[in-house]
Amino acid sequence: MKGKNSKRIVAAIDILLIVLLVVGHYYAGRYSQVISTYLGHETTRVEVSGEEVDSEYFKSDFATQEELVAFGEEVAHEIGRESIVLLKNEEATLPLLENETNITVLGQNSVDFIYGGEGASSMDKSLATPFDEALEAAGFNINQTVLDFYISGAGSEYRKTKPNVYGEGEFAVNEAPVDLFDDALIDSFADYNDAALVVVGRSGGESSDISMETLESGSHYLELDADEIALIELAQDNFDKVVVVLNTLNPMELGSLEELNMDAAIWVGAGGKTGILAIGEVLNGTVNPSGRLTDTYAYDVFSSPAMVNYGNFNFTNVETARSTGFMTYNEDVYVGYRYYETRYEDVVSGQGNAGDFDYASEVLYPFGYGLSYTDFSYDNMELAEEDGAYTITVDINNDGEVAGKEVVQLYLQSPFTDYDVEQGIDKPAVELVGFAKTDMIEAGASETVTISVPKESLKVYDRNGEGTYIVDAGDYHFSVGDNSNDALNNILNVKGFDEEDGMTGVGNADLVSTVTVDELDTETYSVSQVTGNEIENQFDNVDMASYYDDVEYLSRTDWQETWPETYAGGELEATDDIIYGIEITRDLTDEVAEMPETGVISDEYGVLQAIDLKDVDYDDPMWNALVSQLTLDELTEFVRMGGYATVPLESINLPATVIRDGTAGLSGELVGGKIDAMAYPVELVLASTWNTDIVNQMGQGVGEDTLYNKIAGWYAPGMNLHRVPFGGRNFEYFSEDPLLSGKMSAAIVEGAQSKGAFTHAKHFVLNETDTNRIGGGIYSNEQALRELYLKPFEITVREGEGNGFMASMNRVGPIWSGAHKGLMTNTLRDEWGFKGFVATDQASFDVFSYQDIIEGLNAGTNIWLNTDANLWQFSDADLTPTTVQNIKDSAHAVLYSIVNSNAMNGIADNTSVVQVMPLWQYWLWAATIAIALLMAFVTWKVFKPAKSAEDNK
Numbered sequence: 001m002k003g004k005n006s007k008r009i010v011a012a013i014d015i016l017l018i019v020l021l022v023v024g025h026y027y028a029g030r031y032s033q034v035i036s037t038y039l040g041h042e043t044t045r046v047e048v049s050g051e052e053v054d055s056e057y058f059k060s061d062f063a064t065q066e067e068l069v070a071f072g073e074e075v076a077h078e079i080g081r082e083s084i085v086l087l088k089n090e091e092a093t094l095p096l097l098e099n100e101t102n103i104t105v106l107g108q109n110s111v112d113f114i115y116g117g118e119g120a121s122s123m124d125k126s127l128a129t130p131f132d133e134a135l136e137a138a139g140f141n142i143n144q145t146v147l148d149f150y151i152s153g154a155g156s157e158y159r160k161t162k163p164n165v166y167g168e169g170e171f172a173v174n175e176a177p178v179d180l181f182d183d184a185l186i187d188s189f190a191d192y193n194d195a196a197l198v199v200v201g202r203s204g205g206e207s208s209d210i211s212m213e214t215l216e217s218g219s220h221y222l223e224l225d226a227d228e229i230a231l232i233e234l235a236q237d238n239f240d241k242v243v244v245v246l247n248t249l250n251p252m253e254l255g256s257l258e259e260l261n262m263d264a265a266i267w268v269g270a271g272g273k274t275g276i277l278a279i280g281e282v283l284n285g286t287v288n289p290s291g292r293l294t295d296t297y298a299y300d301v302f303s304s305p306a307m308v309n310y311g312n313f314n315f316t317n318v319e320t321a322r323s324t325g326f327m328t329y330n331e332d333v334y335v336g337y338r339y340y341e342t343r344y345e346d347v348v349s350g351q352g353n354a355g356d357f358d359y360a361s362e363v364l365y366p367f368g369y370g371l372s373y374t375d376f377s378y379d380n381m382e383l384a385e386e387d388g389a390y391t392i393t394v395d396i397n398n399d400g401e402v403a404g405k406e407v408v409q410l411y412l413q414s415p416f417t418d419y420d421v422e423q424g425i426d427k428p429a430v431e432l433v434g435f436a437k438t439d440m441i442e443a444g445a446s447e448t449v450t451i452s453v454p455k456e457s458l459k460v461y462d463r464n465g466e467g468t469y470i471v472d473a474g475d476y477h478f479s480v481g482d483n484s485n486d487a488l489n490n491i492l493n494v495k496g497f498d499e500e501d502g503m504t505g506v507g508n509a510d511l512v513s514t515v516t517v518d519e520l521d522t523e524t525y526s527v528s529q530v531t532g533n534e535i536e537n538q539f540d541n542v543d544m545a546s547y548y549d550d551v552e553y554l555s556r557t558d559w560q561e562t563w564p565e566t567y568a569g570g571e572l573e574a575t576d577d578i579i580y581g582i583e584i585t586r587d588l589t590d591e592v593a594e595m596p597e598t599g600v601i602s603d604e605y606g607v608l609q610a611i612d613l614k615d616v617d618y619d620d621p622m623w624n625a626l627v628s629q630l631t632l633d634e635l636t637e638f639v640r641m642g643g644y645a646t647v648p649l650e651s652i653n654l655p656a657t658v659i660r661d662g663t664a665g666l667s668g669e670l671v672g673g674k675i676d677a678m679a680y681p682v683e684l685v686l687a688s689t690w691n692t693d694i695v696n697q698m699g700q701g702v703g704e705d706t707l708y709n710k711i712a713g714w715y716a717p718g719m720n721l722h723r724v725p726f727g728g729r730n731f732e733y734f735s736e737d738p739l740l741s742g743k744m745s746a747a748i749v750e751g752a753q754s755k756g757a758f759t760h761a762k763h764f765v766l767n768e769t770d771t772n773r774i775g776g777g778i779y780s781n782e783q784a785l786r787e788l789y790l791k792p793f794e795i796t797v798r799e800g801e802g803n804g805f806m807a808s809m810n811r812v813g814p815i816w817s818g819a820h821k822g823l824m825t826n827t828l829r830d831e832w833g834f835k836g837f838v839a840t841d842q843a844s845f846d847v848f849s850y851q852d853i854i855e856g857l858n859a860g861t862n863i864w865l866n867t868d869a870n871l872w873q874f875s876d877a878d879l880t881p882t883t884v885q886n887i888k889d890s891a892h893a894v895l896y897s898i899v900n901s902n903a904m905n906g907i908a909d910n911t912s913v914v915q916v917m918p919l920w921q922y923w924l925w926a927a928t929i930a931i932a933l934l935m936a937f938v939t940w941k942v943f944k945p946a947k948s949a950e951d952n953k
Helices: 005-032 032-039 066-085 131-137 144-151 184-193 228-236 253-259 277-284 305-309 337-349 418-423 484-494 576-582 620-628 633-641 681-686 692-709 736-752 780-788 789-796 820-825 853-859 882-898 920-941
Strands: 044-048 085-089 102-106 195-202 242-248 264-267 311-313 325-326 363-365 374-388 391-399 407-413 431-437 446-454 460-462 468-471 475-480 512-517 656-661 713-715 760-764 775-778 804-807 837-842 864-867 911-915
Touching: 005 032, 005 920, 032 920, 044 804, 066 277, 066 681, 066 692, 102 144, 102 184, 102 228, 131 277, 144 184, 195 228, 195 692, 228 242, 228 484, 264 277, 264 576, 337 484, 374 475, 391 407, 391 475, 407 446, 407 484, 431 446, 431 736, 460 780, 475 484, 484 512, 620 882, 633 853, 633 864, 681 692, 681 736, 692 713, 692 736, 736 780, 736 789, 760 789, 760 837, 780 789, 820 853, 837 882, 853 882
Parallel strands: 102 195, 195 242, 242 264, 325 775, 656 713, 760 804, 804 837, 837 864
Antiparallel strands: 044 911, 085 264, 374 391, 391 446, 407 431, 407 475, 460 468, 475 512
8 A cells, every 4th residue: 555546545534534523523512412311421420528418309119110110001001991982882892702802903003003103202112012912911812814914914015104203204094905805814704703803093293294185095194094994894794793993193084983883993092002901901891991082073074163274374475484384273262172062052042143053963972972881870960169169069870780980071151241242252162171080980889079160260361351351240050971062961951952952962950050140250360360460461462363454263153154264365465563573673671771690609698509499489589699609601501502401500519401302201212312211101092081190190100210210301291282183293282172181281290290300391382283383373362372272381380380381383473482471471470370491392403593592581481492502602792681681580490490300319518510521422532532543553554655675674
């Protein structure tokens, strides 16, 4: 290797390696935080001086990891038992009898089972129990010939497809056609003919919503396609009992099951690692199904008014990146059952120009629907008025032959008054205001259930009149029922209607209690019941009617005349006010006259450590003393570098924290790295239990996992609503109903925080779909926004004492959610009494630059989910007195949550937090030195002068 060409090659390689090393070190420094998080390498070390003290503030309940794993698996299994919904059961097809154990399982989804959704909440599916093994664990013998057909035979060529986490790819069902079933396959049915299971699967994921387009199969993704129907018919031709298993994450059109006269159908959702084990137990009767639907299942998924303005709509005159999209919620409060039940009542009562709407042909399964293997009846309903609440008691009787659990659902009908009509207030016919799940009730036994409802539940938001919450005069009907339609029928019975008026059932007046309010009350709830602050309109700038005169919302005053149209045809010229709201103006009122102090020691408190503030009230002045100790450089880095972690603050002995994503438990799938944590059922399945106790246990399990994995923060739970069936991340959210969503979220948050985790309830707010979620503007009126979309978050704060939120990436109206002060400060903190911090959603790339840090801090957002050390830098001009005060306030909010979390385990007065170089940086430098030495050696060998003949003598 002494020739000129060799030297040129080596020189080129040297230059290339030097460039690669420089670039590698540059990006390693730039993304150091996320690399450490990914690899799980520590960036701080705790040093102890003096005697050891007990500083384990949050302790695990488990002595070993094996015990923790067993707990998580059992909780997930129990969630599966409580969540499965029995949709159809003709002639007691289920449970299968003791001698009916030889079964054939059909459908490509049987070997491609859905255990969770895709994206930030995805799980390692290799850890989950395969479907056939779950059935075998319940005592079933599976037709192996058919199973092999799907695993390795002709059926293996067919697999459903869906977009990946980046939204790339297509939706397709791809069921194996029945003409692939040859005679040998059909003959195998004979030995496994006690029953056939037909498994139907549909999944969703992050970054894309479910396609509404007609697929190549001739149907859209949320209906059974021709191959699936043919498969069911094949099963019906060959088996006496056929059960459809719906392994689905979105409401589907299931009218074809009625047309096919299906024997039985169960909905199982996605059960995580071990929830799947409950399916066989429900099939064999070991478990009596007690799950209930959290959504309305319509015959036509396009029939809801929300679908009219769901899609990809754009402003034609907006050029700012990530700001051209918009969506309007013109359906007002009529989402899900609030629409179907209200229009149904107006048809029965003959009011509101309801047209020829026929509930029985519109709704297949009402909200809250679910069957049991036994029969329950209700009686002795009583209502007692207490200080601040109404208490309803009712006896639940098991009139059947097997033990079972019942979900008691309590609905409220508020009076729809002349004042409401005058002021543009709309009210659904019924709204869920409480629920309870019974214990196991033996056959012939009873249980008395008590549900307490705050009097505050009677309030409604009057955006046009009083500009605050009011309570109308009139009759308020409380009704218990099996589902939303059953409860409404009870109320219609009290109001004198019957089946001749078009009712779907006779109803039971004994299951209705009525409270009468004599006078319109505009005072009681015009102030926060938590903080005492006045409540007034905060979201006029979110209402399309504030910008355009022709905006109309759906109203029960006239259903047909106010029925939505696709707003502006899906394309709209933005007004000047909308454009101004979209722009990053940084037009802040500099209310702070003097530059706030930083890097100073308090005369009153002296030098403080973070641990000194543990359990100190949020409003205590000691917090200001602690924050003021920090230098401005420390403060700015603290608020701008919050991507999957928070940075350590060595000067106050605050350790770094790690934060993980995953609404079904801690997930390592998005950021990567090893996570040894339980994969629980998805949130949709959690809510289908209607059991806050088991959901609270799931929260505790996640909290235990944070302790084991040394993870303090959790980007969860997800709390947006199922506005439409096509939401790609509906599995990450609980329900179409805000109260059910809020109660479930509060239970999870309370459980996780009991183990010292801080949570980030998300996505705050109006992130119901992934279409246009990056910078798109979502528009709604204030009543709908408060009563539907904000309510789950409010319940999480007020009942679950949630200490962390995640802002949505979309805009609330024209303003990015994190920069909306009416949302982040006036509502969240001043009305609800929130104490904690708000993080942005992903902000680590230039594409998210609209999430401006100056505007966000001023509005009340506290930390940026950012992993790029070069982003969100503050210039000297940025650091006005107001911005510095906002930074200090944000640091206070973040510190409060961290100091009261399990991140402080091991930190005491005699400990010091010392930053250390993470292990991967040692690897990087070792590799750099090794490469440099190798380069030097090879270069020397190639370029050293050749020995002359004289030298060789």
